[in-house]
Amino acid sequence: MWRLILLFFLFFFNLVFPQKNLKIIDSLKLVIESKPNDSIKIKTYSDLCWYYRNISTDSAFNYGGLALKLSIKTENKIGEAQAYNDIGILHYGLAEYPKAIDVYQKSLKIRQRLNDSLGVASLYNKMGLVYQNTFKMDSAIFYATKALKIYEAKNNIRYATALRNNIANIYKGLKQYQKALNAHLEIAKINAEIKDDEALVKSYNNIANAYLFLKDTLNSISYYKKGMELAEKRRNKNEMATLYNNYGSLLQSKNEIPEAIKFLNKSLDLRKELNDKFGIASTSLHLAGLNIDLGKFNNAKSNLKLGLKLSEESNANELKMDAYDKYAYYYVYKKNSDSAIHYRELYKTLKDSIFSNQVLKEVAEVQEKYNAAEREKEILSQRADIAEKELNLNKKNTQLVGLGILAVVVSLLGYLLFNQQKLKNRQLKKEGELKEALVKIETQNRLQEQRLRISRDLHDNIGAQLTFIISSIENLQYGFKIKNEKLTNKLSSISGFTKETIYELRDTIWAMNKNAISLEDLETRISNFIDKADVSSSGVNFKFNRVESLSKNMEFTSVKGMNIYRIIQEAINNSIKYADASKINVDIKKHDKKIEFCITDDGKGFNENEVVLSNGINNMRKRAKEIDASLNIESEIDNGTQVKIILPLEI
Structure with a gap:
């Protein structure tokens, strides 16, 4: 009896809800027929696009296109941004991800100009989901995090929670399952408190998935069942399809084949219905x-x-x-x-x-520069042809001038010859500039290819050899049970030095793989180094500060960026090893169109006139000189040491 009741309910639900949408569509069409003003017409087209999306995709695209066309015609930027957003949602629903990204980008540019922060956050979220579905996790977490910052700043708990949910799923995609589980449990708690059942269904599904990856089958089954019960109650077909699919896969792993087939087929039927x-x-x-x-x-x-x-x-x-x-x-x-x-x-x-996309992207950028130069060359050639044809036409016209005004004709011909020579000189000059530009681009192309090849060789050959050395030392230590303390200490010292060499190698490869290093990249690298130093150096308090007025998009050449990082690294190491410091501060400041990197400790200091300078300080000075930076070292006995790297800002 209860199955018959459930079937009747499903039939009634599927009958009533499309009818409800059709009634709304009919009412919106009446608004169009009443010939409202352009602003209302654009809003109505957009609403028709939304309500048609689950009934007729073709109709949805039609009305989305009408909204876009009228918005552009009337210069209604809000309507234009919304139309691109709606069309992107349609492409996303059809899994046409490149097209979705294209129209989302167009909407994003408009909403950024309009300072529509919530609209921008919504688009960042949608773009993150596209990249997540296409397994481009670096881009997915980048856009999801940007959206989350905006929602948190606006104190929008519901959307911020949804974004945390997406980020947790990205952690799952990166196989950080415990981290993903902790995030999903916290999100589920928030969703339950704000009584957001739709979001809670997704949380239950994500928690079940995380437990499954952690091989906790009992908890996974429990949360799948909770999710299915709530999704069926809410008639959320998308989540029902996902839960049936996931639960069926779990049953398959437990060898409960008939039940697995049942749930997988239920999921497939729903997903076909949802297209x-x-x-x-x-x-x-x-x-x-x-x-x-x-x-x-x-x-x-x-x-x-x-x-x-x-x-x-x-x-x-x-x-x-x-x-x-x-x-x-x-x-x-x-x-x-x-x-x-x-x-x-x-x-x-x-x-x-998938893991070489970054290299391909950089090669594509170089190729695009080359293609742009080729297009410029073609344009210049066409312009020269047009100028030549115009010149010939002028010559023919001058020949028709009457013989009676010979003096005027001679003057005119002289003027034309002068202009012709001037035009040719200009053309030759531009061709010379173009050839120089092409040579420069080709040189950059070869350099980039060489850098990529060297970085791959460093990583694949030297990196692998260093890792083999560490493994061999560890095998010696634990396999042969060496009791000689001096030998054990020596092996540990070699292993530690080799590990440090690997870290240095990774830093070098990081710099080589970039044409330019942004201030944000450099800050991240410095912060990571400070975190490692903090872990390995007990009793030392580290602080890392930067002035907010400095743009994170500021860029240095890879050589400058790497040398700045190495100087800071050496200064911190000197403070730890020789200064007996309890506090080490790293500050990035802007001062009189210059940028300063300042490393300060409260250690015992030294008198520069009485101490033989180490190779480390000499290397710091050489690095500073190489990038045209000033390096100031100020130190007093018992009053600490301050190292400043000063570079002019390149505006």
Whole structure:
């Protein structure tokens, strides 16, 4: 009886809610027919786009386009930003992620000019979700964090909590499961307090996922059931589909096959109803794996075909990797070794490409500079052709002048010849400048390729060798149970020195992989070094301060940035090793169009005239001289030491 009641309720819900949306749509169309002013018409088109999104995607795109066209025509920037936002949501729903990012960027530029901070935060959030779905986690956490800062500043608890939820999911994507679980438990507590059931459903699902990754099956099942109960009560189809999919996967891992198939099929039906291409691909691939295990290869192949097709359409790299992986296993079971090897190679290639996107991006930037120069050269050539044709036309016109005014003709020809020579000289000058620019770009291109090649060699060869040395030393220490204390101390010293060398190598690779180092990048690197120094140096209090008026987008060349970092590193190490300091402060200041990096300690100090300077201080001075910076060292006995690096601001 209760099943019949539930079926009746589902039928009634699916019948009533579309009817409700259609009534709203009809009322909005009546507003359009009443011929309102442009502002109201734009708002109505936007509302029609929103209500049509789950009924007819084509109609939704039509009304979104009408809102955009009228907004541009009437210079209604608020309407234009909203139209781009609505169209981006439609592309996101269809898993057309590159198109979604494109229109979100257009909306973002307008909302930034309008100082619409909440609108900007909303777009940052949406862009973060796109990058999360395409497994670009660095970009995902960047945009999610920017959105969270705005919502926290506005004291918007509901949206800030939702952003924390997204960031926790990114931690999960980076396999930091305990960190993700702690965040989701805190978020669930907030959602329960503010009685946000829709957000609470998502929290239960995320908590269950985190417990599953931590191999706590009992807690995972408990939270999946809580989530499904609340989602079914709220009739939240998106979350129901996700929970059914996840719970079905858990049942599959417990070998409860019939129940697993039941929940996965329920998820697939809902996702097809919602036209969720990403979700359909994910669930299809789960079912494919299950059918492979059961030996139902025909069902598995149809699931794989659908999952791979939709993941490629959605440009979802993580799902494509899963599809290639399962195809390889499918062909192993089918004893088709060639196809199995083919899909394993596709899997490996895609996996490698995900982690080399940054290198590809830098190469693409260099190529774009080169292409821009080529386009400029073509434009200059066309301009020269036009000028030449105009000159010829002027010559022909002058020949038609009457013989009776010969003196005027001669004067005119002389004037034209003078202009022609002047034009040619200008053209030759521009061609020379263009050739110089091309040579410079080609040189930069070669230098960048060489830097990337050297950094890869350092990382892959020297880094691996240093790691092997550490591993070998540790094997000697623990494998042979060495009792000679001097030998043990010596091995530990070599291991520690090697680890420090690896850290130095990573810093060098970091600088080599960048054309420029921003102040924000440099601050992050300094802060990380101070944190490590704080952990290893008991009894020393560190402080790191910067003036807020300095722009974080300020950039240094990679050579300048690395030398500044090395000087600061050496100054802090000297304070720790030789000064017996209890306080070390690092300050970044702006003073008279100059930037100062100041390292101060309260140690025992020294008299520069009475002490033989170490290689460290000499190296600091050489580094400062190399980047045209001033290095001032002030120290007094028992009054500490201050090291200042001063550079002019490049405006």
